[in-house]
Amino acid sequence: MGFAVSLLAHAIQAGTPLLLATVGEIYSERSGVLNLGLEGIMIMGALTAFLVSFRTGDVALALVAAAIVGALLSLIHAFLSITLKANQIVSGLAISIFGLGVSGFLGRPLIGQIATKLQSTPIPLLQDIPVLGPILFSGDVLIYFSIIVSLVLWFVLFRTKFGLNIRSVGENPSMADSLGVNVDLTRYVCVLVGGVLGGLGGAYLSIVYTPLWIEGMTAGRGWIAIALTIFAVWNPLRAILGAYLFGGVVALQFRLQAIGIGTETPQLLLMLPYFVTIGTLVLMSSATLKKRIGVPAALGNPYVRGE
C-alpha cells in the first residue's frame, strides 16, 4: 500500500509539467493550430522562471514571468500560422530550435547557481486523509493549479459558448466564421493559452521538480506533451489521466529497477511507457470510432476566408 501511495504521489509530481503543457496544447489544437514549438516554449519557461527566481527570490514573480515568456513565444507562432498562414509544422519546429538556442544562450551565467524554489504547501487537514492526503493534498501550488486549470478548461471547452466557438473553429472554421465567430481571434487566444501553460510547465521543472538550470533540461517533455495531447483525445480531463499515467509509468520502471525487477534488460523496461501509450491508444481507438471523437478536422490548416 505504501508502495502504491508513494508511487502515485510521485506520478503526480512527475506528471504535472506534462499536464500543464498538454492542456495548453489541447486548447491550441482544438482551435485548429498545431504548435510543435512546445519544447522551445517549455525550456524558455524553465529558464525564465529560474532567472527571475535567482535574481529576485520571488517565486510568484518567476511563475508569472515564465507564463508571459511562454505567451510571447507562442505569439510568434500564432502570428506566423494564423495571420501569415504559414506552414504550422515547420513554424513550430523553428520555434523549438529557437527557444532551445535562446535559453542556452541566456542561461550561460546561471549554470551552477541556486535559485529560490517553490516550496510545497500541503493543505492542512486534507493532507491527513489516509491515502488521498499524501497523494493529492501534499504538493505545491502548481500541482493544485494544474488540476484546477485542467478542470476549468475542460468546463470552458465543453460547457460554455466560448468553448463551443473554439471547437467549431477547429472543426469547421468557415461555418464558424459565417456564424459570426472571429476565427483568428479565437485561435490567437487558444495558442496564447498554450504558451502560458507551456511556460508554466517548464517553470515547474526549474524551480520545483529539479531546481537548477541546465541547458536542455526539458529533455523532450514538449514532444511527450504533444503526444499526450493525442492520447488525451483533445480532452483536458483525459489529459490528467494521460499525464499522470505517463509520469507514473516512468516512475514505475525506476521503482521496478530499484526492487530488482527487470534490471537484466533495463532497456526493455524503459520501453514500457511508450508501449503503454501506444497500447492504450489502440484500446481506446475502438471507443473513439464509436463516439466519433477525433482530431479537430481543421487542425493544421490555416483559415482563409472564402475558401
Add this chain to the structure above:
Amino acid sequence: MTEKKTEEQNVSRRKFITGTIGGLAVGALAGYAGGISTAPAGITREVTTTTTAAAPAKRIKAGFIYVGPVGDFGWTFGHDRGRKYVVQKIPWLDTVYAESVAEAEAAGPIDKMIADGADIVLTTSFGFMDPTIAAGERHPDKTFMHCSGYKRSKNVGTYFAEFYQLYYLCGLAAGAMSKTGKMGYVAAYPTPEVVRHINAFVLGAREVNPKIEASVVFLFSWFDPGKTRDAAVSLIESNNADVLAYTEDSPTTLQVAQEYQDKGKPVWSFSHYSDMTKYGPKAHLTGQVVEWGLLYEYILSKLYAGTWRPEDSWARIGDGMGYKWKLPEAKSTAEAVGGTFETLPGQTDFYDNVVHLAPLNPAIPDQYRALIVRRYEEMKEMLFEPFTGPIKDQDGNVKLQAGQRATHDDLWGMDWFVEGIPTKIPK
C-alpha cells in the same frame, strides 16, 4: 480548386527553391563583399624588424570537441573548466572548442579545427574514439588525444581521470553514515567505467559495514535531471536507501537527498565532477571532483616541449606522483598499472589534484574521517588498491584471489557486480 492549387504549388515550388539558393548566394556574397571592403587595405610590413636572438615564440593551438553543452554543469562543464584553466595559466596557448558535437558528426568539427590551424585536438567523449583515430590517419602530422577510450595510434593518445578510488572513499563515508544499511546508486549506463564506480563504492561501504547493500537503477542517459529525480526518489521510497551515490551529470541526486533532509529524513549523497556542496549543504558527505585543467596542462606542456608520446594518461590518485610522495619501489606493494608519467622539470605532485575528494561533511564521525584520510594517503602512495582480493561477484564467483590486485584490463573491462549488490547486472 485543387488543380489550381497544385499548379500554383508547382510554379511556386520552383521559384522557392530558386529563391532559396539565390537568396543564400546573394546574402553570402553580400557578407563576403562587405568583408572585403572592411578588411585592412594590405598589410604594411615594418621592414626594419629588430631581430633579437629568439625567433617569434611558438604558440600551440588546441581544439576541444565536447559531446554536450558547456552548460550541462557536469561532464562537459568540467572539461571546459579545464580548458579555461590552461588558457589562463599557459601563455603560449590558444584554444577553440565545439559543443554538442554528435558522435557521428565529429569528423567535420575536427577537420575544421585542423584547417583553422589547431596543432592538437582533444575529443572528450568515448563515442569519439573511432572518429579520432580516423582523424589521426587523415592528419598524420597533427596530434590527437581521446578521453575515456582505449584506442591509440602513432599520433593519437588517450587520457582519462579515474574516479573509482574516490568512489571507494565515498563508500567509506556511506558505510559510516547509513542507518538503514541500504544504499542506492543512480547509474547512467552499464559501461565498465560506471560498473567500477559502483563496485568501488560498495567495496568501500562494506569495509565499514560488511552487511550493507546497494541497489542500482539505470537511467540510460548521462544527463537527465528529471529521470534522475525519479530514480533517486524510487530508491529512497522503495528500498529505504539513505545514501545515494550516482554517475550522472547533474546535481539532482544530491538535491533530492537534501529535500529529504529538509523534511526531516536523513538521506546523504555526494558531489560529482565539481564541488556541489551548495546543492545539498546538509546532505553532502563528500564526492569525486576532477580538475581536468591539470591534466591538460601536462599534455599540452609535453607537446610544447616536443616530448609528447601516444601514451595513455590515466590519472588516478597515485599515478604520476612527484617523487617526494611516492615510496621507493621496494616498499610499495603497488602493481604497475596504466600509463607512465615522467616528471617535467619543476613539476612536483602533479596528479594529486587531477582527481580529489570534495570537502568532508563534519557530521562524519571522527574515526571514519580518519579512515577516509588514511586510505586516501595510502592510495597516493600506491599502497592501497580498492580492488584487491579476495573479491567475489554477486553470484559468489571469486573474481580476485586474496592479495591479488585488479589489472588495467580487469578494471577497464569490468562487467560484473561485487557482492552486496542485489541488482543483477544487465548483460
Add this chain to the structure above:
Amino acid sequence: MNAAVSVSSILLGLGSTIPLFLVAGVDPVAAFQQVLSVFTTTQGVTEAVTRAIPIILIAVGLCFPFKMGFWNIGGEGQLFMGGFAATLMVLMFPDSPSIIIIPLMILFAFLAGGIWGLIPAFLKARLQVNEVLTTLMMNFIAILWVDFLVYGPWRDPQGYGFPLTVMFPLEARLPMIPGIRIHSGLLIAIASAILVYFVLSFTRWGYEIKVAGQSQSAAKYAGMSYLLLTLLAMFLSGGFSGLAGMTLVSGIVMRLRHGISPGYGYTAIIVAWLARLNPIGALVAGLLFGGLLVSGDALQIGLGLAFSTVLVFQGLILLFVVGADVITQYRITITLR
C-alpha cells in the same frame, strides 16, 4: 516577384542574425564569412554533403506519406531499424565479399525500416490510431532496441564492455567515391531521389498517392484502396529511412552503437517541407541544410560562438523562411487526417 520575395526573406533572416552576433560579441561580417566558407572550401562542402546524405534519404522517403497527409514522424526510429538490419547482415555473414554484403545490407535495411513504418500505418488504417503518436513512440522503442542489442548480445567482446558492436570488416563498409572524401552513400541518396521522383511522376502508384493526398473520397471513387496506398507509402518511407541508417552504420560509424543518429529523422521533416515534397527538391534542400548545419560548426570553431547561439541563428533563418514561404506559396494546405 515570387523569387524576389524569397530572396528578400532569406536576406531578412540573415539580417536578423546581425543583432544576435553583435550581442554575442562577434563581428557579423566575420560570421557571414564563416558561413560562406562552408560553401567555398573543399572541407566545408565535403562535410556538408556527408552530413546531408541521411537527411536526404529520409526526406526523399517522406514525400510519399506526407503527400497523402500521413504524418510520419518516425523517420528516426526507422533509421535505427535500418542500421540494426544492416548490422545483422554483417554479423551473420562476416566473410562476405563487398559485392554480396553491401547489396544485402541495403536490401534488409530497407525492409526493416519499411516494416517499422508499416506498423503505425496499419494501426492508422485499420484502427484509426493517430500516426503522429505511434510513429513518435516507435522512435523511442527502436532506439532502445538498438541499445539493448549493443549492450547485450551484440556487444564487442574486445570492446572493454562499451556498448558497440565489432567494427565492420572492410568489405562491409561503403567505399569512398574515388577522388573525393565522401562515401558512396551519396550515390545511394542521389539514386533514391531520382527513383522516387520517377515513381511519383510516372507510375500509377505515384499518381494514386498524389490523388489520395488531395482527397480521400476521390481516391475511393477512382477505385484505389486507401488502405493499400497508406501501407505502401509508409513502407517506402520507412524503407528509405532504413537506408539512411544503413549509410550511417556502413559509411560513417562502421559499426552499430548507441546514438548513431543525432535526430536526422526530425531534421528531414523540415527538409521535406522546404523541398515542397519534391524528391529532387529534397536533394537540393538537403544539401543546403547540410550546409546550414556545418556552418554551425564553422561559427563555433571559427568564431568561438556557443552552440546555443548557433541554434538561435538556425532558428531565426528558419523562422524567416517560414514566414516568407507564405507569401510565395499563398495557399498551401496541409491536411491532418
